[in-house]
Amino acid sequence: MHIETLLLSLDKGDCPSPFRTTLALMELLQRENAGLAEVAELIRLDPVLTAKIIQLANSILYRGSRPAVAIDAALLRIGLKVVVRLALGLSLAHEKVSVAAHFDLHRFWATAVLRAIAMQSLANRIGGWSAAEIFTLGLLCDIGSLLMACAAPEDTAAIARENLSPEILRQRETACFGFDHRQLSAALLRQWWLPDPMVLAVESEYRPSDPTTPLEQANRPHALRAIIEAGQYIADWIIAGQPSDTTAKLYSQIQSWWFSDTIFEAVVEEITAEWAAIADIFDQTVPDSALIKLEHFRQILMTARFHAAQDTPGPLLLIDAERSDRMLLTHLLEPAGYTVIQAASAEEAIGLVYQSTPRIILLNWTLPGMDGPDLCRRLRREFGPRLYILIHTTHDDVARAVAALEAGANDVLRWPFHSKEVVAKIAAATQMMAFMATLETSCEDLAKKNQTLQILACKDALTGLGNRRAADDFLAESWRQAVRHQHPLSCIILDIDYFKQINDTHGHDVGDRVLLALGQMLAHNSRAGDLATRIGGEEFLVICPHADLRNAFQLADRIRRETQCLAGDLPPITLSAGIAQMHAGMMDVEAMLRAADQALLIAKRQGRNRVVCATQRV
Missing domain, CATH: 1.10.3210 (Hypothetical protein af1432)
Structure with a gap:
């Protein structure tokens, strides 16, 4: 081929x-004299595409100082070539x-x-x-x-x-x-x-x-x-x-x-x-x-990053629009053993925090574009309590000090200052950050242990699949998303046929190997967004977001066929499956599970080794 x-x-x-409108746009763009008015006129022929491009122009990717409310404004903001190529992607995706x-x-x-x-x-x-x-x-x-x-x-x-x-x-x-x-x-x-x-x-x-x-x-x-x-x-x-x-x-x-x-x-x-x-x-x-x-x-x-910075004292960041003030503080703090870096604006400061990992920040209340308390709030949002922030101000009033502390500052410094007071406050900040680093290490160790426990609490010990708790949590979230966005949601309940006979004839160790092999096969065959779980004994549940009844049936039948092909020292295995899809008549998750369970019972009664859907045979 x-x-x-x-x-x-x-x-x-x-x-x-691509949609016809998009193809026409692509052809139009090849003309040297193609203009904004012609492109806008073509896009308006497709109301859905028009709405999507305006929505994209107002997204975080291209957002301007004012919202774009017309396709012409969106074109000016994003650019003709870019709009046409984005329209290509949108048309293919939809x-x-x-x-x-x-x-x-x-x-x-x-x-x-x-x-x-x-x-x-x-x-x-x-x-x-x-x-x-x-x-x-x-x-x-x-x-x-x-x-x-x-x-x-x-x-x-x-x-x-x-x-x-x-x-x-x-x-x-x-x-x-x-x-x-x-x-x-x-x-x-x-x-x-x-x-x-x-x-x-x-x-x-x-x-x-x-x-x-x-x-x-x-x-x-x-x-x-x-x-x-x-x-x-x-x-x-x-x-x-x-x-x-x-x-x-x-x-x-x-x-x-x-x-x-x-x-x-x-x-x-x-x-x-x-x-x-x-x-x-x-x-x-x-x-x-x-x-x-x-x-x-x-x-x-x-x-x-912060742990890596612990071994050597991190730099101290001075943020002040006035170069003379920055130099004054630098000459005061460097002899005391501090490495000082400087920023003249809030945006420059944010970049330096990411690059140089300072733990202590001394900033001026007055900055171009963003005042000290606003910058303090942003730093707290992005970096949490890992920073010690000291705001200095020329105003000696309680209201301003309270405003700084409410914005997330650890301390306030009156300007002009006494040199010994500045050095003492920075020394206290250094001690506080050392204590915070020790506390962070302890909290991180505890968080890792908690994460391990949470993983174990949601995992079936034998198969490594999710357990009933994991299934309940995933189902509840998938149901909410499906209701909110009107996406299909299906579930498959699978049961190994005559599993008790396998245990009685071959022993429980062979039964365990059967469960393990089936669990591995389910994990391998499930789609990326699905969750395969073992919910008890020989019963498994596969939750399939964005899958309708036919998609779920294709998956279940593939699993059924591959189960018959499991090799090694395992006895012959078959399974039955019941499928249900969420629909308007279902009040909750339990209704969908009951429907799938009833379909499974029908599969058993009809002779096993088959897949049955709750509403119809596929």
């Missing part, structure tokens, strides 16, 4: 393709397509949005890139995988079942189709007139260069490929079904990359701030568990 042959299927409606049963469409686009946000944040820190262009690249750089799953569902499903590494996967695709998903993605991006450096980055390999060479000095496709690799890894980590197992792996991975912990910490913070709003534009939901996971990892990074 040639790539050109597969690309022709875009026009036949078999695969995802198109309803039929894909192979193995392909998780919801996960594909959730990963694409997360990858785009992460890549944009990383690119911003390297410089020299259009943030919106990088976001579009992140959204579309793996579009070839989706096209393959639509155009050749059986072949891609067979390859997916082999569970290959990324490099071997591309080799298998090339052997099967004559090209791999990266090359197909690049061909699509070239057809859609994306810039050549982006196309080359998508189809190229990233080879880590000399770590002493800044990435911004590398050639553009190489730098973009590195950003794609990092963005993909971050997105996969966030969406992974077993977050507790991957935190240490991710931390080890970022330490081998070309950016620092502080950069990654800022990326995590941006994803946390932006994800929900951007996901909403693409009609996606953000699970609370993922946001909790992100915040947990940000805290790990911050703690690691």
